[in-house]
Amino acid sequence: MSVQLAMPKSWRIDTKPHKFCPGCGHGLVLKALGQAIDELGIQDRAVYGCDIGCSLLSWDFFNVDSIQTHHGRTTPVITGLKRANPDLVGIAYMGDGGGYAIGSQHLVNAAARNENITVILVNNTQYGMTGGQMAPTTMPGQKTETSPYGRDPQKTGYPTQGPEMVAAITREGAYVARGTVANPKQLKGFIKKALENQIAGNGFSFVEVLSTCPTNWRTNAEETWKFVEKEMTKYFKVGEIKVPEPRHEEGK
Amino acid sequence: MAKAVKIVLAGEGGQGVQSVAEIIAEAANEEGREALYIPNFGVEQRGGVSVAYLQIGDQAIGSPKFLTADIVIALSDRAVYRTRKYVGPETVFVYDAGIEGVEDAIPKNARKVLAIPALQVANEELNPRVFNVIIMGAVVKATRVVSEERAKDAIEKKLGYKFEKNPELRDLNFKAIDRGAELVAGLV
Amino acid sequence: MPEKPIKGEKRYFMTGNEVVAYAALAAGADIMYGYPITPQNEIMHYWTRMAPKYGKNFLQTEDELSAGFTTVGGVLAGRKSFTATAGPGNTLMQEPVSMAEAMRLPIVVVVQQRGGPSTATVIYSQQEVTMTTIGGNGEGFRIVYSTSSHQELFDYTIKAFNTAWKYRFPTFILGDGYQAKMRESLTMYDPEERGISLVPAEPYVGKPGTPGTDRPPEQYRNTYNVEEEIYEVVQNLARDFNAIASEVAEYESLAADRSEVVVVAHGVVSRAVKEAVNELREAGISVGYFRPVTLRPLAEKELREAADKARVLLLVESAHGQMARLIKEAAYGCKAEMIPFFKPGMGITAEEVAARVKSILG
Helix, strand or coil: CCCCCCCCCCCCCHCCCHHHHHHHHHHHHCCCCCCCCHEEEEEEEEEEEEEECCHHHHHHEEEEEEEEEECHHHHHHHHHHHHCCCCCECCCCCEHHHHHHHHHHHHHHHCCCCCCCCCEEEEEEEECCCCCCCCCCCCEECCCCCCCCCCCCCCHHHCCCCCHHHHCCCCCCEEEEEEECCCCHHHHHHHHHHHHHHHCCCCCCEEEEECCHHHCCCCCHHHHHHHHHHHHHCCCEEEEEECEEEEEEEEC | CCCEEEEEEEEEEEEEEEHHHHHHHHHHHHHHCCEEECCCHHHHCCCCEEEEEEEECCCCCCCCCCCCCEEEEEEECHHHHHHHHHHCCCCCEECCCCCCCHHCCCCCCCCCCCCEEEEHHHHHHHHHCCCCCHHHHHHHHHHHHCCCCHHHHHHHHHHHHHHHHHHHHHHHHHHHHHHHHHCCCCCC | CCCCCCCCCCEEEEEEEHHHHHHHHHHHCEEEECCCCCCCHHHHHHHHHHHHHHEEEEEEEECCCHHHHHHHHHHHHHCEEEEEEEEHHHHHHHHHHHHHHHHHCEEEEEEEEECCCCCCCCCCCCHHHHHHHHCCCCCCCCCCCCCCHHHHHHHHHHHHHHHHHHHHHCCEEEEEEEHHCCEEEEEEHHHHHCCCCCCCCCCCCCCCCCECEECCCCCCCCCCHHHHHHHHHHHCCCCCCCCHHHHHEEEEEEECCCEEEEEEECCCHHHHHHHHHHHHHHCCCCCCEEEEEEECCCCCCHHHHHHHHEEEEEEEECCCCHHHHHHHCCCCCCCCCCEEEEEECCCCHHHHHHHHHHHHHC
């Protein structure tokens, strides 16, 4: 599989080539996001927030106003921004450590409040920037720097099912999906729907993206794609996830 | 320069000490005097002794906290124990005559100790509901921080909407102020 | 257009937390983000009651990290944004404040100090001085007003929004549990009627036009790749902060340049100190006071002057030496002996201060 070179209009050309490692999935996710921004014509009112971790390398990625925040804190920064100026389209971009570990309380509560923002979370099963430690998304048996003999679910649990968790606690109007860099067209569709959901004022939108990290996985191209397409999908099911039925009957 | 009058008012939750302190403070403020009122706070405010700290004077009040009060009013046994530390040689210590078993705890170093039958007056002459208003009458009479008339105005302001519907309530409250004042008249 | 919350000048008798909510409205604050913690809760209670009537907003967050970072987001959107906290909440708040410090974001934070360390008391202390002035992983490029009365809570809360948006450093109102919960009188006013102009807020992101076409994108970061980059960033912050320090620094003093003993205190403790010093002076005792209004930056020049002329600086605070550390650093090399009077987590009365001064003078 080859990376398409045509750049979305919303990409910032003078900061390309980008700073991610060869084979990293971030470029593909950000391409899908760029295309969605282009198609929706929201370059002038989108505000892009990126987290700490490899996502921070995208702080000047787009010709879109952007804020690089702290580890795990992109969700509250974008929440605060959107609450203060609802005309903006707030995009919080983060990794699995930022979203599911250090910032999990923010993700959970933003989802529960049905904050009208879009969260895009890149799942590459480990902490990339700090050198490949175990993450909430590390799969059983997977070796990382802090699980050198493989993740033992007896001791450290099973991978976090992020979109499933978000879908379970959010409410009607929210949009939840899990895409993969192995299917960029579908991924762009999910991200676009998530942004449309925000623009329509329906509430929280969340897209997890299965992504690659050949640097820390220590895989070649073939092994990398095999991992994301064959291994990760054993635990992480790609597709849109239904949010609960209307809850207006609750409490009666 | 006259120093602010320092008042400690303590009782059980529900005895209304905070509302008494607040009404007095507001009445003094309305008169253009300086007042500083600290409600009891802390984790123990749920189910503990309720203490109100009040200072009233004619200049800006200094420290909100004080070590020794000019008058301490304790309305329960626990309140006696809790407030005796605010008593010094110049302090008037007032407690309700109906409190039992606190003889040993009544401070010996006070300028004056007064046991007033406020609870009895409330129950037998007036109405248990105006117990705290009787206390208010006693406090304003003993300290002269505001006049009794001012105290009545303040009650009118606070409860006037109830008095409109039931004018007897007004008489009851005003009588409570007068009776409270009588309980300490000539004694401090 | 909703009416102004305060018209004309009027005397009020209320709690300090209520004062802060009114002052934030008077200052033109747009949105408050907050998480419950005693003794600041009533700031949120009053704000949430009044805000909708004036087209203002509120968000209750999941914790103080979120309260601080949503406040950062509000500022980035170009809205006057604030939060309020205390104690362990202030600890969490240091992370967002460090981001605001690094990126020059004018957040306003009201701190009502409570006892520490740990959960301690919900009542009162001056134990959040170190954390508020120089907390976080940074250099303390913040402005901290330590108030002592309800009038000052009103005046300085209004001023905090102006200072923050004028200089673009995070700005604190450092109050305490006494100030939060007690009732006393103050005069409230509409600042503009008094000739105080309100510094307008400006958006950092979401400005008009399409980035890359009509204008360059607005892009902000706080992460740097090499030592030289962060060195330059911090040097610039330090230069800017030092340049405004003398303009921002405020203090109050009485006979600080001509007394044997000068009592130094900030915040609510300065009330006891003023009372004590005035009484002692009436009795002919050579004593004065110096009260820093801003704890960061300090009025260093005036403080050093006092510390060079007095024999003794008596450092009085409801903490175990947190203000003292700031004073000693600023007055390094000055002649006066520094004598501590620390009551961590406890209120301090005029009588206690007077007794201490007398014992020093023998």
